[in-house]
Every structure is written in structure tokens, then in C-alpha cells.
Amino acid sequence: MRVAEPGQRAAGEAWPETLTLGPDELASRHGHVGLAIARSQRLKVSVPLRLGTDPSRDLAALRFLTEVAVQMADLTWTLSGAPPWPVRTLVHLPPPGDGADPIAQRYAAQWRREHRYGLCTYRVGPGFVRIRDVRPGGPHLRVVVDGPWADVFGFLVTEDAEVIDGPGRQLQDELVAAGLAVAVGTVTHVLPCRLRRWPIPYTAAV
Amino acid sequence: MPWQELSRPSLSIGVLRGVCADEDLPVPRTYHGGLRFAEFLLERSDGALTPYEYTAVAESGFMHVLGDWVFAGALYGTDFGYEEMRRYAARKRLHFRTVMVMREHANEFVDLVVDELVAHDPELVGFTTTFMQNVPSLAVAKRLKERRPDITMLFGGGNCDGPMGVALHREFGFVDLVLRGEADETFPLLLRSYGAETALAEIPGLCWRADGEQRVNPLPRLVPPAKLTRPDFDDWFEAFEASRIGRYLEPELAVESARGCWWGEHHHCTFCGLNGSAMAFRAKPPEAFVAELDHLVRRHRVLDVTVVDNILEPTYLRTALPEMAGRDWDLRLHYEVKANLSTAQVGTLAAAGVYSVQPGIESLVDDVLDRMDKGVRAVHNVRTMRDCESAGLTVSWNWLYGFPGEQEKDYATVLAELSRLVHLQPPDGVSRIGMNRFSPHFEDPSLGFPSRSPAEPYRYVYDLTAEQLDDLVYLFDTPSAGLSDEEVEPLRAAVDVWRRAYPESSLRRLDADEAVVLRDRRAGWPRADYVLETALERHAWKLLEYGGTMTGMLRKLDDAGMAWDADALSRWLGELHERGLVFTANGRWVALATTTVLLDAPGREDAPGREGAFVRPDTRTLRIRPAHRGRSVRDGVPASQATPSGPG
Numbered sequence: 122m123r124v125a126e127p128g129q130r131a132a133g134e135a136w137p138e139t140l141t142l143g144p145d146e147l148a149s150r151h152g153h154v155g156l157a158i159a160r161s162q163r164l165k166v167s168v169p170l171r172l173g174t175d176p177s178r179d180l181a182a183l184r185f186l187t188e189v190a191v192q193m194a195d196l197t198w199t200l201s202g203a204p205p206w207p208v209r210t211l212v213h214l215p216p217p218g219d220g221a222d223p224i225a226q227r228y229a230a231q232w233r234r235e236h237r238y239g240l241c242t243y244r245v246g247p248g249f250v251r252i253r254d255v256r257p258g259g260p261h262l263r264v265v266v267d268g269p270w271a272d273v274f275g276f277l278v279t280e281d282a283e284v285i286d287g288p289g290r291q292l293q294d295e296l297v298a299a300g301l302a303v304a305v306g307t308v309t310h311v312l313p314c315r316l317r318r319w320p321i322p323y324t325a326a327v
Numbered sequence: 328m329p330w331q332e333l334s335r336p337s338l339s340i341g342v343l344r345g346v347c348a349d350e351d352l353p354v355p356r357t358y359h360g361g362l363r364f365a366e367f368l369l370e371r372s373d374g375a376l377t378p379y380e381y382t383a384v385a386e387s388g389f390m391h392v393l394g395d396w397v398f399a400g401a402l403y404g405t406d407f408g409y410e411e412m413r414r415y416a417a418r419k420r421l422h423f424r425t426v427m428v429m430r431e432h433a434n435e436f437v438d439l440v441v442d443e444l445v446a447h448d449p450e451l452v453g454f455t456t457t458f459m460q461n462v463p464s465l466a467v468a469k470r471l472k473e474r475r476p477d478i479t480m481l482f483g484g485g486n487c488d489g490p491m492g493v494a495l496h497r498e499f500g501f502v503d504l505v506l507r508g509e510a511d512e513t514f515p516l517l518l519r520s521y522g523a524e525t526a527l528a529e530i531p532g533l534c535w536r537a538d539g540e541q542r543v544n545p546l547p548r549l550v551p552p553a554k555l556t557r558p559d560f561d562d563w564f565e566a567f568e569a570s571r572i573g574r575y576l577e578p579e580l581a582v583e584s585a586r587g588c589w590w591g592e593h594h595h596c597t598f599c600g601l602n603g604s605a606m607a608f609r610a611k612p613p614e615a616f617v618a619e620l621d622h623l624v625r626r627h628r629v630l631d632v633t634v635v636d637n638i639l640e641p642t643y644l645r646t647a648l649p650e651m652a653g654r655d656w657d658l659r660l661h662y663e664v665k666a667n668l669s670t671a672q673v674g675t676l677a678a679a680g681v682y683s684v685q686p687g688i689e690s691l692v693d694d695v696l697d698r699m700d701k702g703v704r705a706v707h708n709v710r711t712m713r714d715c716e717s718a719g720l721t722v723s724w725n726w727l728y729g730f731p732g733e734q735e736k737d738y739a740t741v742l743a744e745l746s747r748l749v750h751l752q753p754p755d756g757v758s759r760i761g762m763n764r765f766s767p768h769f770e771d772p773s774l775g776f777p778s779r780s781p782a783e784p785y786r787y788v789y790d791l792t793a794e795q796l797d798d799l800v801y802l803f804d805t806p807s808a809g810l811s812d813e814e815v816e817p818l819r820a821a822v823d824v825w826r827r828a829y830p831e832s833s834l835r836r837l838d839a840d841e842a843v844v845l846r847d848r849r850a851g852w853p854r855a856d857y858v859l860e861t862a863l864e865r866h867a868w869k870l871l872e873y874g875g876t877m878t879g880m881l882r883k884l885d886d887a888g889m890a891w892d893a894d895a896l897s898r899w900l901g902e903l904h905e906r907g908l909v910f911t912a913n914g915r916w917v918a919l920a921t922t923t924v925l926l927d928a929p930g931r932e933d934a935p936g937r938e939g940a941f942v943r944p945d946t947r948t949l950r951i952r953p954a955h956r957g958r959s960v961r962d963g964v965p966a967s968q969a970t971p972s973g974p975g
Contacts, residue, residue, distance in 0.1 A: 122864060122902060125844075125856040138846075161837040161846055244657035247625050253577075263577070265628050316657055319682040321752060322721045323659060327577060327631075 139197075141165045144178065147185040154188045157195075164194055169201035169221035176306025183310050186214040190314040193238070200225040200232075208232050209258040210303060213240035213314065239326030241301070242316040243278075250274045252301060252313050262299060266292070277302075278311045328440075328454060328463040330385035330394040331361035333378050333572055335579040338635055339455040339484055341558025343514055349556055350515040356447060357562045360440060360463065361385075365572050367436050368429060376432075378575045380425050385459070390761065390802070391421060394459030395788040397430045401437045401466040408787030415784055437466045441474055451521065452478055453514075457485035458801075462788050465499055472501035479503045481517075483510050486801070488603035489765070493543050494798035496534035498791060505534040508546045509586070509605060511556060550586070552609040557619045558582065564627050579631040580623050584647070585610035588637045590665060594700045596687075597774055598727065600763030600801070601637055608638075613646035624656070633661045644672050652678035663687065666703050666711040670872070670922070673711070677718040686711050688724040688754075691744070693913050694737040698730040700767075705741065705912040706874045709919070712751040717921040722752045726822060728815055729759035731775020731808040738810065738818055740912070745821045747907040747919060749828035750849050757819050762803040769803065779803040824851075834908070836920035843868055845908055845920045852907050863889050867899070871909060874917035 140162040142153055147166070157164045172179050189196045190213065200217035203224045204210075208231045216233040220226030235257045243252045250271045252264040266274045273292050293309045296302035302311045320326050331337050340357050347354045361381075368376035388394045393416075399408045409430075416423035444452060444467075452471060454464040468480045482495060483506040492507035504527075506513055513532050520526030527535045531547035560580070567573045589608035591599065611619070624630065639662050640647075651658065658680030666686040668676075676684065690696055691705040715722045728738075761782075762768050768776050781796035782804050789796060810818075828850035835846045843865050845857040859865050866889055870880050877896060884891050891899075900916060903909045909916050 122899070123858040123860060124906075125858055159837075160839075161835045244630050246628065246630050246656050246658075247621065247654070249628050251628065251630060267628075318719055319659060319721070321716070321719060323682050324721075 137162065139163045139165050141167050143167050144170065148181040150181075150185040150188040154185075154192050154194050158192055164189065164196040166196070166198035169199040169225070170217075171201040173202070173205035176308070180305045180308055180310060183214075183305065186211075187314050189215050190238075191317060193318050193320065200229045203228050206303060207258070208235065209256050210300070210312065212236050212256050212258075213242075213312070237325070238320050239316065241313045242326065243274075243313040244316050245271075245275070254299075254301060254313065259300060262301075264299065264301070274311075277309065278315070328360035328456070328460050328467065329364040329381075329397070330388070330459045330463075331359070332385060332581075333361060333365055333382060334576040335581040335633060336558075336560040336563035336567075337361075337455065338558055338581045338583060339457070341560045341563070341581070342511060342556055343453075343455075344559040344562070345556040346511050346515055347518070348559060352515055352518055354559065355453070356449070358440070358444060359563060359566050360467070362566055362570050362572055363440065363443075364436055364463075366570055367439065368432060369571060371432050371435070372428070376425070376429065378572050380429075383422075384426055384429065388426065389458050391416070391419065392459060392462075392782070392784045392788050392802070393421070393423075393426045395462035396784065397426050398433045398437070398463040398466045399788040400430055401433045402462055402469060403790045405434070407790060412784060412787040415787065433463075433466070437463075437470055440467050441470045444471060445475055449478055451481055453481040453483065455484040456482060456487065460484070461486050461495070465502070469499070469501050479521075481506060483507070483514070485603065488605075489546075490798040491764070491801070492532075493534055493541075494795070496543075497541055498795055498799065503536070506530075506532055507534065508532040509550045510547075511550045511554065513547050546604060549605055549607050549609065552585075552611055553615075555583070555586070555609065555611050557622065560623065560627065577631065578627070578629055579633055580627065580629050581633050581635055582616075582620060582623065583611075583635050584616040584643065585636045585638070585640045589640070590638060590702060594702050595767050596701055597699050597730070597767040598760045598763070600765035600769060603765050608640075610640035610643070613640075613643055613650070616643075617647050617650050620651070621654075624658070630657055631659050634663075637663055639664045644668075644675050648675050648679035648681070651680060656680065659683065661685075666708050668711055668714070670710075670714045670717075673714040673718050673720065677720060682719065683721045683723070684715060685723045686715070688712065688722070689727045691726075691912070692733070692737050692741050695728070695730050695733050698732060699727075704915060706910065706915040706917040709748065709751070709910045710872075710874050710917050712748070713917075713919060713921055716751050724752075724754050726754040726757045726818065727760050728757065728818070729807060729809040733809040735810060735814045738814075742817055742821050744910050744912070745825055746851055747910055749825050749851065750832040750834045750919070750921070751829075753825040753829050754822055757815065757822050759807065759815075762805045764801045764803070768805075775808050776805045779805045834920045836918075836922050847906070847908070849907070855906075857906065857908065863891060864899070867891065867896070868918060871903075871916055871918035872922070874915060876914050877916070880916075 140153065140157045140160070142164065144166065146153060154164065170182050172182060196215045197218050199219050199221050201221040208228060212232055212235045216236045217229040220229040240256045241254045243250050248268070248271055250266040252262070252266065254262040254264070270292050273289050276289060277293065293302060296311060297304065297309065301313060302309050316326060337359070344354050344357065365378050365381045368381060369378070384394050384397070396408060396412050400406070413423065452468070454468060456464045464482065471478060472480055480502050481504045482492070482502050487495060487505050487507050489507070492505040496502055496505040506517060508531070513530055516530050517533065520530065527533060528542065528544065531544055533544045535542050564578065567578055585608060587606050587608040588602050591602055591606050592608055595606070620632065652675070660679070660681045661683040662676070662681050663685040664676070666688055687701070688708045688711070689699060689701060691708055693705050696703060696705065712722060762776060762779055768774050769779070780803060781793055781800045782802035785796050785800050785802070789799070791799070832849040833846070834849050837844050837846060841860070843859040845859070847853070847855050847857065859868055863884070866887060867880060867884060870883055877893070877900065881891065881893060881896060900909065904911060908920065909918055
């Protein structure tokens with residue numbers, strides 16, 4: 122058995138403690154997050170992330186943070202500037218460890234202070250979806266999405282939900298009105314994270 | 328009646344409703360006294376006594392029968408047992424203020440319940456009573472009988488099992504009937520023959536009176552698995568949703584997939600009295616259980632499920648659980664299991680949504696596990712703890728001590744190992760075993776508890792002599808055995824360290840190219856990555872993950888064509904042990920690194936305990952579904968009210 126003290130590994134060893142991602146890599150979130158989990162690695166975003174300037178980057182960042190939350194991965198990242206939403210909108214997602222500027226630092230500090238796992242989640246049952254929203258600073262909601270809309274919800278959280286017509290549009294509007302989704306450019310991003318893995322103790326997420 | 332858990336329905340009531348429907352009998356009207364009491368406390372205390380306070384008593388009051396005591400004044404008169412229990416609580420350092428305040432409201436509550444029951448003009452009122460539900464039920468029954476002598480009072484449930492039911496019927500004359508044992512078959516029989524004295528003699532398990540004399544019918548047969556009925560919870564969910572309590576709590580389901588204990592049938596754990604007179608293990612056919620769960624989840628739109636079984640039917644790991652896993656629902660189930668599960672079986676539990684288990688770990692001292700006839704060794708318990716940690720299962724366990732004949736030296740050996748386990752879930756506490764009715768310790772004085780008496784606090788909730796209490800109660804006092812309070816202090820201190828270290832500790836195995844890396848980030852140990860580079864080491868580590876003796880490992884390595892010199896293996900194990908990577912007890916070894924990476928919930932050290940199950944009382948419930956003619960239906964509040972209110 123060889124002992125490799127942290128920070129004293131030989132160059133090129135296959136098990137670095139941190140998997141560092143560039144901003145362009147966030148879009149392929151599933152692979153990176155899964156890889157980090159399989160390798161017991163922390164994730165780190167290499168540059169500060171700014172939200173609110175480019176809808177496609179915003180969407181990639183939101184989906185990346187959502188995936189990190191769902192998988193309960195360990196992420197370090199830095200915020201730049203103030204996002205175009207109140208802290209409450211994002212507070213259920215993994216918070217930034219720091220801000221790159223004073224505005225971001227204040228935003229990040231509140232986010233860290235108010236964040237805990239499981240603040241805004243959904244769970245899928247047979248023919249329904251249960252959403253639980255206990256983010257601080259607003260009404261606490263328990264929502265049951267029922268009947269055919271449960272399938273539509275499943276579509277909204279898994280597909281690129283460009284503005285769509287019919288029941289999908291109607292559900293989008295309901296979710297936005299309830300503070301459970303935000304418009305990012307022409308896309309509606311559903312905020313709750315699917316609760317598939319439970320923390321220990323599980324009571325941390327109920 | 329209180330102290331039924333608030334977040335889930337009474338399974339007993341649900342089953343009785345189910346059997347009545349199955350038997351084409353009118354489904355009885357139900358009254359959920361626990362919910363009603365919690366509402367009442369909330370209202371009378373202007374919000375000071377919330378469901379949290381109710382739940383604290385319900386969950387932790389039993390060992391001192393505090394919930395019964397809350398209603399003792401309503402049963403016997405305001406002052407009954409008051410000072411005595413106050414002194415007892417001070418001596419035991421119990422949090423007592425809340426129950427004192429609750430007691431002030433009990434009398435009025437009992438009147439309210441009687442009013443509400445009388446308003447239905449019933450012929451018969453049945454009370455199902457388990458643990459601390461006896462005195463509240465008796466208080467209501469007594470006053471109801473005074474008001475309406477024509478109403479028949481029926482008692483049943485766990486508190487009426489065996490001699491307890493006979494004693495309850497004997498000591499409380501206003502209780503007309505007691506139905507002992509499982510009532511799935513006898514309750515419908517009673518309803519059918521109700522009022523006919525001759526027929527009462529034919530109902531198994533019934534205590535009744537004829538000419539003022541108590542008659543006790545023999546216990547009923549145990550209900551066969553195929554006759555275990557699907558519960559009907561419609562009434563409870565209706566009551567819960569209409570109740571203010573529903574705003575504080577997320578509703579859950581309570582179901583049973585089996586009764587009895589397959590381990591206890593042959594090796595009854597010496598301290599356990601849970602199964603009463605119904606130890607024989609009977610599991611529902613797996614397809615029936617899955618169909619039942621499917622029905623209840625769909626009907627009530629609830630994904631949190633407590634399975635109340637005392638032990639998981641092992642074949643479910645090949646049948647019901649994989650079937651549930653295949654449905655891809657986000658269930659969270661609780662199960663009690665035996666700590667001899669394989670790693671793959673723990674994975675099956677997690678895949679099926681079993682995220683909370685009570686594996687009956689009880690101790691990590693082999694000698695003590697033998698004394699309790701647990702059927703597992705410390706390495707099995709540690710392996711289960713490791714695999715549950717890997718799979719993300721919350722493990723509930725208490726470290727029990729106080730077994731006759733246990734030795735301090737055996738604990739000392741294990742104490743030296745505990746610092747290695749700080750990345751695994753620690754016990755909730757360290758507790759001296761109590762003596763419970765129906766346990767081998769109770770039934771067989773030769774096991775080390777030759778004398779006993781009803782637990783002291785019963786004297787402050789029942790106006791009965793010790794002799795009368797002897798058949799009525801479940802908890803007993805005995806002279807302490809095993810470790811003294813002083814001798815157990817090192818264990819308490821070690822567990823305290825463990826509990827503090829756990830949130831910041833991890834020891835994980837990751838598989839790299841041509842190597843196994845053990846990443847140690849445990850509190851109290853050097854931060855290091857240990858690399859197992861040779862095929863021999865990796866294979867030996869695999870064997871250690873299953874656990875076993877050095878002799879066994881040598882044989883298995885040899886079988887695999889990887890012979891290892893005994894001295895070399897011993898040195899290797901010694902190094903692993905020195906670095907805290909393995910646990911050993913009595914010549915058996917087990918690897919400690921978790922194998923599937925479970926990244927901790929951020930801030931889990933601050934994670935709430937049971938109070939985490941509570942939600943804010945101003946929580947709003949919406950139901951969103953498509954409606955006719957293009958408009959959506961939002962039951963609850965208008966969209967404008969549901970919109971987040973500005974920056975967080």
C-alpha cells in the first residue's frame with residue numbers, strides 16, 4: 122500500500138481531488154457531474170460565473186447547478202455581479218463560495234446564509250408530481266401537479282422548454298406565477314430540483 | 328386517541344375499516360383523537376403548543392409514560408399523581424414543563440371528545456390503544472360511559488395483548504369489552520354478533536362480562552398472510568387535510584408488509600418485547616403488497632411511507648423491492664431490517680426508495696451481541712453501517728448496554744476501534760436496556776433479571792396497586808445488570824466524539840486505473856490517499872469488504888491463485904488497521920471505506936432532527952391540473968398570492 126499525501130501526488134495521477142470545469146463545459150453537465158461523483162471528486166468552475174448577460178449561458182449555468190443539486194455533488198464556484206433574480210429564486214441551488222466583486226459578494230453571502238439542501242424540490246409519483254417549496258423570503262408551497270400535466274411537467278424539466286403552446290404553455294405560466302419557474306430568454310427554466318437522492322439524515326430534506 | 332403520530336394515519340384503524348369493507352359490513356365512523364388533541368392544544372395555547380410539542384411527547388415520552396400522565400388527572404381527578412410525577416421528572420431530569428401545560432388542557436379536551444362522540448349517537452365506541460394511548464382512552468371512555476351508559480365501550484390494540492387486555496377489562500368496569508390479539512377477523516365477528524350474549528362467548532380473544540363476572544375467551548388465531556387486509560385511510564386524509572395540523576406536517580402513509588419476526592421465531596432477541604403474542608412471521612404476497620402500495624400512493628398522492636414491519640421479509644429483496652425500483656417513483660420508505668444484508672441487498676433497498684432503515688445494530692461488542700441472541704457479529708453491523716452510508720440510507724440505531732454478564736473489558740476492546748468509524752452514522756444515543764413485557768428477559772428470570780416490578784411512573788398514572796399493575800403494563804423496573812453507570816462513561820464519551828466528527832468525515836473508495844484509492848478525510852486521521860496498486864492487494868481488499876477472518880482470507884486468496892504468506896497478510900492487515908482503514912473484532916476484519924460515493928448534503932451538520940419534518944404553518948397547498956375549457960384549476964390560493972414576494 123502506498124500513501125499519497127494530499128498535494129504530494131506524482132504528476133499525472135488519475136485521481137485528482139477536484140475536477141475543474143471551464144464555463145463552456147457546463148452545458149454537458151450530466152457527464153461531468155456523474156464523473157465527479159464516480160471519482161469522489163469535488164467540482165470547481167474555473168472562472169467566476171455571471172448570470173444575466175447571455176440567456177444560453179444562464180441556462181447552462183442554471184441547469185448545471187440544478188444537476189449538481191440533484192446528484193448532491195460538492196461544488197466550488199464564484200459568482201460575478203448580481204444575477205437578474207432575487208436570491209430567493211436561486212437559493213435552493215448550490216451557493217457560490219465567494220463573489221468576484223462587492224455586489225456579487227453580498228449576493229453570495231445571502232445565498233450561502235439561506236441555503237440548505239432540499240429547499241425547492243419535486244418528486245415524481247404515479248400520475249402526479251409533488252413540488253415542495255420552502256425557500257425563505259416568500260410563501261411556502263406544496264404543489265401537486267396532477268393528471269396529464271404531470272407528463273407535461275416531466276417534459277418541461279427534461280427538454281429545452283422553448284415557449285410552447287397548448288397545455289405546456291399553460292403549465293409554464295402557472296409555474297412562473299407560483300415562482301417555480303423563470304423565463305430565461307425564450308426558454309422557461311423550472312426551478313425545483315428532483316429529489317432522487319436523500320441526504321443523511323433524510324430529515325435534512327423534509 | 329393521543330399519542331398517535333400526527334403525520335400518518337393509524338394503521339389499526341385503517342385495517343379495521345378495510346376488513347369491514349371486505350366483509351360487506353358498514354365501515355365504522357372514525358375519530359382521530361390524536362389529530363384532534365393537537366388541534367385543541369394549538370388553539371387553547373394560542374399557538375404555543377404546536378404539533379412539534381405534541382410530537383416531542385409522542386416520540387420521547389413513552390419510557391416515562393408522560394403521555395399517559397397528561398390524561399391521568401382527567402381519569403382520576405386533577406391532583407392525581409401530579410406531585411409524585413413532578414418529583415420523579417426532576418429526579419430523572421426530564422423536560423417536564425410542556426407536559427404540565429398540556430395536562431392543564433386534558434380535562435377540557437376529554438369533555439370535548441365526549442361531546443363530539445355523543446353527537447354521533449353511537450351504540451358502540453371502540454378504542455385502539457398502543458403505548459401511551461391507554462390513559463387518554465380510559466379517560467374518554469369513563470366520561471362517555473357516565474354520560475351515556477347505554478354505549479358499549481370496546482378496547483383493543485397492542486396494549487390489550489395477552490394478560491394486559493384481561494387486566495384492563497378487570498380493573499376498569501366501564502370498559503365493557505376488550506378484544507385481545509389481532510382483530511382482523513374477530514372485529515367483524517363482534518360487529519355481526521354484537522348484543523347477543525351467547526355469541527360473545529364464541530368470539531376469540533374477547534373479554535366480556537356475564538352476570539357481573541369477567542369472561543375471557545381464548546386468543547384468536549394469527550391472521551394468515553393472505554388475509555392481511557389493505558388499509559383504508561380515506562377518512563384520515565380527509566381529516567388531515569381539513570385540520571390546521573395539515574399545515575404543519577407533510578402527510579405520510581403507514582403500511583405493513585408483514586407481521587411478526589422471522590428471526591424472533593427461533594432466536595428471540597432477549598430484550599425485545601415488540602411482537603407480544605404474535606411472533607409468527609407472516610408476509611403478504613409480494614405482488615399484493617406492491618399493488619397495495621401502488622393503490623395508496625396513487626389515491627393519496629403521497630410518496631413518504633413508513634412500513635411498520637418489525638423486520639423485512641428477505642424474499643422481498645428479490646420480489647417486491649425490485650418491482651418497486653422499476654417504477655421510477657421518488658418514494659421514501661422506512662423499513663426495519665436485519666443487519667446481515669449484503670452490499671447488493673442494501674443497493675436494492677436504495678433503488679426501491681428505502682432511504683431510512685432501522686437495522687437493529689444495538690451494539691458493536693460481539694460478546695454482548697451473543698448475549699442478546701442477535702445473530703450477527705460486530706463486523707456484520709459495521710458492514711451494514713458502511714453499506715448504508717454508501718447507498719445514502721439514514722440508519723437509526725441506539726447502543727444498548729446493561730446485559731447480564733457483560734464485561735467492561737469487552738467494551739474496552741471495541742472502544743479502541745470506534746475512532747475508525749467516524750465516517751459512518753453514529754448511534755442516536757447510548758441507553759441501558761429496559762425490561763419489556765413479552766421479552767425473554769421478562770419471561771425467563773434465569774437470563775439475569777430475577778426480580779421486577781411495574782415501572783415506577785405507572786404509579787402516577789394509574790390508581791392501582793403494584794399487583795394490579797403487574798398484568799396491565801408493558802415497562803418494568805429491574806435492578807441494573809451489566810455495566811455500571813460509571814463503567815459506561817467511556818462509551819458515552821467515545822460516542823460523543825463520534826457524533827461530533829461524523830458530519831465532517833469521509834473515507835471513500837474510488838477505482839482508478841490499475842489501482843484502488845482509499846481517500847481518507849476523517850476527523851482525527853491524517854488527510855491521505857492510500858493506493859492499493861497490486862492485484863493481490865486489490866483482491867484482498869475486495870475480500871475485506873465482505874469481511875472475515877485472516878484464515879478465511881488466506882484460503883480465498885489461495886483459491887483465486889493469489890497465495891499470500893500469512894505473515895505478510897498479517898503485516899498488511901496491521902498496516903491497514905494502524906491507518907484506521909479496517910475494523911476488527913475477535914479475529915474478524917472488515918473494510919471501512921464506503922464504496923459508492925455519497926456526497927453529503929451541504930450543511931448536514933446543521934441538519935434538523937425530527938423537527939425537520941415540520942413545515943411552516945402558513946404553508947399553502949396548491950393542486951395544479953388541467954381543467955375543462957382551457958382554464959387551469961388551482962385549488963388553494965390564487966396565483967397572485969402564490970407568487971414569491973420579492974427578493975429573498
